[in-house]
Amino acid sequence: MSSPMLLLPLLLFLGLRVINAAAETRRPCSDLLPLDLLSRVLSRAGEGVRGVTGGGVHLIQSGGVMGVRLSRPHPSLDFPSSQYLVNCHLFPREFSIVTTLKVSLVAPKKNEYIFSVVEEKEEEDARIGKRKGETQGGTDGDWYREKDGERGGRDDERDEERDGETDGGGERLMDGEKRKGSRDGENSKSQGRLLIGLRFSRDRLHFLFRGRSGGVMARWVFRGIELADDRWHTLVLAFSGHYATLTVDCNTHLEFRVHSKSLPSDLSIQGSRFHIGSRGRWNGLFSGLIRQLVLVPGSDATPRVCPSSNAGLAELSVPAVLLDLPQKGTRSDLTLPSYESEVRVSVGLEKSCSSSVRGQLWFNPIRRALYLCDGTLWVPMLQESQRLDYVLEQQILSTSSETYDIEVFSVQGLGLMAAMAHRSPSLGSAVYLWRDGGFHLYQKISTHGALSWRHFTMGKKIFLVVSNSRESTGKEETVEKDELSVIYRWNKKTQRFVHYQALQTHCARDWEAFRIQGHTYLAVANHRQGNTNHTIDSVVYKWDRGTQLFVPHQALRTSGAYDWEAFTVGPYHFLAVANAFDGQTTHVDSVIYVWVDGSFHLFQTIKTFCATDWEMFQIGSRVFLVVANGHQLHGNGPGRYAINSTIYELDMSSQLFLRFQDIVTYSAVDWEFFTVGEESYLVVANSFDGESHSLNSIIYRWQGYEGFVPIHRLPTIGCSDWEFFTSGEDSYLIYSSATAPLSKVFRLKTH
Numbered sequence: 001m002s003s004p005m006l007l008l009p010l011l012l013f014l015g016l017r018v019i020n021a022a023a024e025t026r027r028p029c030s031d032l033l034p035l036d037l038l039s040r041v042l043s044r045a046g047e048g049v050r051g052v053t054g055g056g057v058h059l060i061q062s063g064g065v066m067g068v069r070l071s072r073p074h075p076s077l078d079f080p081s082s083q084y085l086v087n088c089h090l091f092p093r094e095f096s097i098v099t100t101l102k103v104s105l106v107a108p109k110k111n112e113y114i115f116s117v118v119e120e121k122e123e124e125d126a127r128i129g130k131r132k133g134e135t136q137g138g139t140d141g142d143w144y145r146e147k148d149g150e151r152g153g154r155d156d157e158r159d160e161e162r163d164g165e166t167d168g169g170g171e172r173l174m175d176g177e178k179r180k181g182s183r184d185g186e187n188s189k190s191q192g193r194l195l196i197g198l199r200f201s202r203d204r205l206h207f208l209f210r211g212r213s214g215g216v217m218a219r220w221v222f223r224g225i226e227l228a229d230d231r232w233h234t235l236v237l238a239f240s241g242h243y244a245t246l247t248v249d250c251n252t253h254l255e256f257r258v259h260s261k262s263l264p265s266d267l268s269i270q271g272s273r274f275h276i277g278s279r280g281r282w283n284g285l286f287s288g289l290i291r292q293l294v295l296v297p298g299s300d301a302t303p304r305v306c307p308s309s310n311a312g313l314a315e316l317s318v319p320a321v322l323l324d325l326p327q328k329g330t331r332s333d334l335t336l337p338s339y340e341s342e343v344r345v346s347v348g349l350e351k352s353c354s355s356s357v358r359g360q361l362w363f364n365p366i367r368r369a370l371y372l373c374d375g376t377l378w379v380p381m382l383q384e385s386q387r388l389d390y391v392l393e394q395q396i397l398s399t400s401s402e403t404y405d406i407e408v409f410s411v412q413g414l415g416l417m418a419a420m421a422h423r424s425p426s427l428g429s430a431v432y433l434w435r436d437g438g439f440h441l442y443q444k445i446s447t448h449g450a451l452s453w454r455h456f457t458m459g460k461k462i463f464l465v466v467s468n469s470r471e472s473t474g475k476e477e478t479v480e481k482d483e484l485s486v487i488y489r490w491n492k493k494t495q496r497f498v499h500y501q502a503l504q505t506h507c508a509r510d511w512e513a514f515r516i517q518g519h520t521y522l523a524v525a526n527h528r529q530g531n532t533n534h535t536i537d538s539v540v541y542k543w544d545r546g547t548q549l550f551v552p553h554q555a556l557r558t559s560g561a562y563d564w565e566a567f568t569v570g571p572y573h574f575l576a577v578a579n580a581f582d583g584q585t586t587h588v589d590s591v592i593y594v595w596v597d598g599s600f601h602l603f604q605t606i607k608t609f610c611a612t613d614w615e616m617f618q619i620g621s622r623v624f625l626v627v628a629n630g631h632q633l634h635g636n637g638p639g640r641y642a643i644n645s646t647i648y649e650l651d652m653s654s655q656l657f658l659r660f661q662d663i664v665t666y667s668a669v670d671w672e673f674f675t676v677g678e679e680s681y682l683v684v685a686n687s688f689d690g691e692s693h694s695l696n697s698i699i700y701r702w703q704g705y706e707g708f709v710p711i712h713r714l715p716t717i718g719c720s721d722w723e724f725f726t727s728g729e730d731s732y733l734i735y736s737s738a739t740a741p742l743s744k745v746f747r748l749k750t751h
């Protein structure tokens with residue numbers, strides 16, 4: 001490997017950063033994900049929080065764009081902070097708020113809260129809880145109100161103002177406006193102290209923030225912000241170190257240097273509640289439309305949102321139900337709403353459609369579909385998005401021996417094929433052809449302890465490469481001598497794969513094929529040399545046009561390499577190795593390399609535990625890498641198999657892969673990413689839990705800000721690999737077993 005010194009200026013030039021540190025040390029609150037507060041509200045409203053359905057939260061279309069209107073206080077509008085800011089007792093020191101709003105009018109001298117975080121007292125908790133029970137189905141108003149005179153609470157509004165004044169000065173701007181103390185407070189005493197508040201008046205935006213130790217309320221006032229012009233605006237308010245930045249519609253850029261004392265770093269959010277669209281009181285509900293409200297911990301979200309082709313509607317995370325617009329229908333008998341009019345949409349459980357609600361829209365959050373009442377029936381307005389419903393067993397394929405890997409590919413004129421790496425050296429491996437909804441044996445290929453197959457093409461030439469790893473006989477020389485991996489080429493005439501080139505490998509676990517600047521490369525993961533040496537070279541080969549053969553291009557030192565993953569992000573080519581074992585421990589660094597000037601250079605190392613697979617995938621413009629961690633070895637003690645496998649996301653500003661989500665896996669050996677319709681999924685191959693090989697593999701579905709959540713469990717035996725493929729209209733998954741001579745094909749049912 002070349003020296004990092006030489007590499008640095010080059011990479012700086014490219015805008016990339018080379019770093020040796022593990023990614024996990026970068027974020028103080030690494031478990032926090034962007035918190036989509038509005039999705040929270042909508043899913044709670046849709047589910048009918050505590051028996052109360054829909055009311056209070058309406059989807060409104062305005063200016064051709066959907067937003068949420070809050071018509072009255074509703075239980076879905078507030079929730080405990082602890083529910084979403086877990087593993088982090090203090091509010092993040094660095095954070096951004098991204099919000100998209102449309103406000104038509106604000107009365108002079110009036111403030112409206114976009115959201116707040118309010119302290120909650122325990123006895124209040126109990127009382128509110130009781131009251132909630134009492135008022136189910138009743139008026140929502142009581143729910144927020146406290147009994148008069150029950151507590152001699154301070155009037156926070158005054159308190160906030162006083163704090164602001166006494167703590168004034170520096171670059172922080174004070175709002176001199178005096179308000180009538182009674183406006184908010186008299187009838188409904190405060191529920192608790194305001195900890196965080198984002199509110200606006202006619203021409204300014206206020207951000208309030210209280211550190212607990214001093215009890216001091218700091219306030220920033222951004223003047224000249226005219227929000228109430230009946231247009232959609234997207235605001236990004238970012239707090240980072242000593243700066244506060246406000247970006248409006250991606251182009252106004254107001255930057256305030258915040259007095260170091262001013263942004264308290266010790267704001268405890270324990271025992272507090274988020275209130276969306278209010279200060280947590282009966283009156284004073286946000287009057288406009290909200291389309292987006294996201295709290296982003298740990299970074300300035302501006303580069304994630306801007307630039308945008310539609311800056312007033314720049315998006316970080318908009319609830320899915322607000323993304324779709326009703327299409328103009330083709331049926332002429334329907335009176336379809338004009339985009340410019342405000343249309344009422346109810347969310348929640350099915351209501352009856354009768355002439356009285358003709359023309360109303362109903363959003364069913366369970367089916368994620370929008371319906372229009374034509375006077376008698378609900379007519380679907382949007383093509384219901386395809387979505388994985390359940391998984392059907394399609395085929396049980398008996399194989400000559402156990403299988404370590406499956407590669408599915410297609411050959412023009414013939415169709416879908418699967419190359420399977422079978423274990424038995426005497427029976428060899430095979431290629432199968434997809435016919436009539438199942439795989440059938442097509443061609444046997446002699447292999448020796450085959451561990452993986454890779455398909456690739458060069459122009460019209462079709463190739464397959466297999467990694468052979470003759471199982472150890474105890475005699476090192478024979479092990480060494482015969483370890484040849486083989487490239488096969490598709491012969492059009494005979495319609496068979498034929499031997500093309502053999503390459504010396506060392507217990508090869510994986511082949512990866514990729515192209516860079518018109519050249520084809522192959523990388524082999526050499527796992528071990530002899531019986532004990534794991535720290536050896538893995539090799540990148542390059543196709544030589546003269547000799548028409550692959551020749552060694554670069555050697556990269558690896559430790560028990562298991563997998564290579566090649567991927568491209570913009571102009572950058574990456575190659576990541578999963579390092580499993582260095583001879584002593586499974587706790588070794590796996591490495592991501594980047595292509596600079598004709599060869600790979602260190603980009604980032606990531607701590608892994610017996611890493612067996614990397615899978616790169618993209619969701620929208622976001623780039624992720626997920627690692628499969630096999631097991632943790634502690635000295636001579638028993639290994640741990642139930643450990644986290646981690647999803648990393650490429651952070652565009654730091655140019656690093658940062659921890660995004662941990663998922664507990666059981667000796668994971670493979671991740672497979674796939675999409676069905678609009679939805680994204682991951683499936684993991686769980687192979688061993690310490691006792692048994694019969695356990696569930698899990699399918700996870702992408703849920704945006706929640707990351708991936710488990711949705712299906714598939715019983716597998718010694719699962720070694722998952723592959724996703726489609727045939728015609730249908731989507732399938734196939735898995736192979738390393739402990740039984742069978743593979744299974746599942747059909748993914750969608751609706």
Ligand SMILES: *[C@@H]1O[C@H](CO)[C@@H](O)[C@H](O)[C@H]1NC(C)=O
Pocket residue numbers: 529533534535536537
């Ligand atoms: C392992 O193999 C590498 C590459 O062949 C060699 O440089 C190294 O010395 C070997 N290590 C041991 C402990 O034999």
Ligand SMILES: *[C@@H]1O[C@H](CO)[C@@H](O)[C@H](O)[C@H]1NC(C)=O
Pocket residue numbers: 031642643644662663664
């Ligand atoms: C997995 O990670 C989560 C959160 O990152 C952590 O709470 C949990 O203890 C970890 N589980 C294991 C088995 O390491």
Ligand SMILES: [Ca+2]
Pocket residue numbers: 563564565613614615
């Ligand atoms: Ca991989």
Ligand SMILES: [Ca+2]
Pocket residue numbers: 670671672721722723
């Ligand atoms: Ca796979």
